[in-house]
Amino acid sequence: MNSYQIALIPGDGIGVDVTDATMDVLNVAARKFGFTLVPEAFDWSCAYYQKHGAMMPDDGIATLRRFNAIYLGAVGWPDTVPDSVSLHGLLLPIRKAFTQYANIRPHRLLEGVQGPLRAEGFDILCIRENTEGEYSGAGGRVHQGQPNEVATEVAIFTRTGVERIIRFGFEQARARRKHLTSVTKSNAQKYSMVFWDEVTKDVAKDYPDVTVSHMHIDAMAAKMVMAPQDLDVIVASNLFGDILTDLGAAIQGGLGFAASANICPDKSGPSMFEPVHGSAPDIAGQNIANPIAAIWSGAMMLEHLGEAKAAQAVLDAISATTAQGIGVRPGASRTDAITTAIKTALEGQA
Ligand code: IPM
Ligand code: MN
Helix, strand or coil: CEEEEEEEEEECCHHHHHHHHHHHHHHHHHHHHCEEEEEEECCCCHHHHHHHCCCCCCCHHHHHHCCCEEEEEECCECCCECHHHHHHHCHHHHHHHCCCCEEEEEEECCCCCCCCCCCCCCEEEEEEECCCEEEEEEEEEECCCCCCCEEEEEEECCHHHHHHHHHHHHHHHHCCCCEEEEEECCCCCCCHHHHHHHHHHHHHCCCCCCEEEEEEHHHHHHHHHHCHHHCCEEEECHHHHHHHHHHHHHHCCCHHHCEEEEECCCCCCCEEEEECCCCCHHHCCCCCCCCHHHHHHHHHHHHHHCCHHHHHHHHHHHHHHHHCCCCCCCCCCCHHHHHHHHHHHHHHCC
16 A cells, blocks of 8 residues: 655644644545555644744754655744744745755645636646745845845846756646746836746747746736636736636645645655645634635645545535535634544545
C-alpha cells in the first residue's frame, strides 16, 4: 500500500480549524482508495514565535525536506507578531527553499455556489510565479525615521525564474483548453516586464498548439470581472498573481472556495498545499470557517502525490455538498457540518 509522509503546519487562527477538516476528509479518501497518509504535525505559528523568537526552528527547512508533501493551514496573528515578520519567517521561506516556483490557483464556481457576477461558465487556472519578482525580499531602508529616509523593494526577475514559470504555464494550458494569457505591465515597467514578454514569445515557439495573449494587469482585472469565461490559463508574476488570485477568489464566491498549491515541479523538494485565505483571527476556533478551500487544496495534494482518482473523488464530494446548498454562503453552515457532508458524499460514491 502506498503511504505518504505529510508535514502538517496548521499555523494560526482558522488554519487549525481547516487543517483538521481537511485531514478528516483526506483520510476517508485514503481508506477508500487504498493508501495511507502519515501526518506529522508541527506547531510552527505566531504562538511558537512568542515562545521561541522564531516562526520555526533553525533546522525547520531540513526537517520538512524529508516529507512527501507539506500541508499548511494559515499563518498570521498580527496582534502579537507583525505579518511582515510571520510570513517572512515561515510561509515565504518554505516556498523559496523548496523552489516551489509555481503557485497554482483554480477559479471556477462550484455547483450551487452563486458568485457575484452574471458570468457562470468560467474556469480559470492562475499560475503565479512564487519565488522571486516583487516578493524577492531585496531592498532596504536608510535614514530610518528621518525626513530623508529612503526605502527600496527591488523586484528581481531572472531568466531562469521567468522561463520556467512561463514554460509551466504553457504545459498547463496544453493539458486544458490550450490558451495562455501572460499578464504584465510592460507599457509602464520597461525593463522587467518587457523582458517577461520577450521570454514568453521565445518559449511560445515550443508550444505552437497553444494560443497566447499578452495583457496588462489593469486590463486583466477588468477582464476577470467582465468576461472571465474567455480565460483559460493565466501566468503572472508574484505580486500580480497574488492580486489576481484574490480577485479570482471573489468571482468564485469568496476566499472560502479558493484553493492553492505551491509546486516544486521537478520534485527536488516537497510541494506545499494551502488555502488562499489567511488565518482570520476574528472567526478562529468558532467552527464557522468554510473548510472547502482547504479541502480542495488537499485534493490538489492528493493529485500531486499521484492519487488522481482520490483527488477527483474529493472534488466530486465537495461539488455534491455545495450542490445541496451546504457551505455555499458565508456563515450559513458550520465547519464540522460541511466536513461531515463532504465525508458522507465521499463514502457514498460508487
Ligand atoms: C497568498 C498570501 C501570501 C502571499 C501572503 C500572506 C504573504 O496573500 O498566499 O496569496 O502574498 O503570497
Ligand atoms: Mn494573497
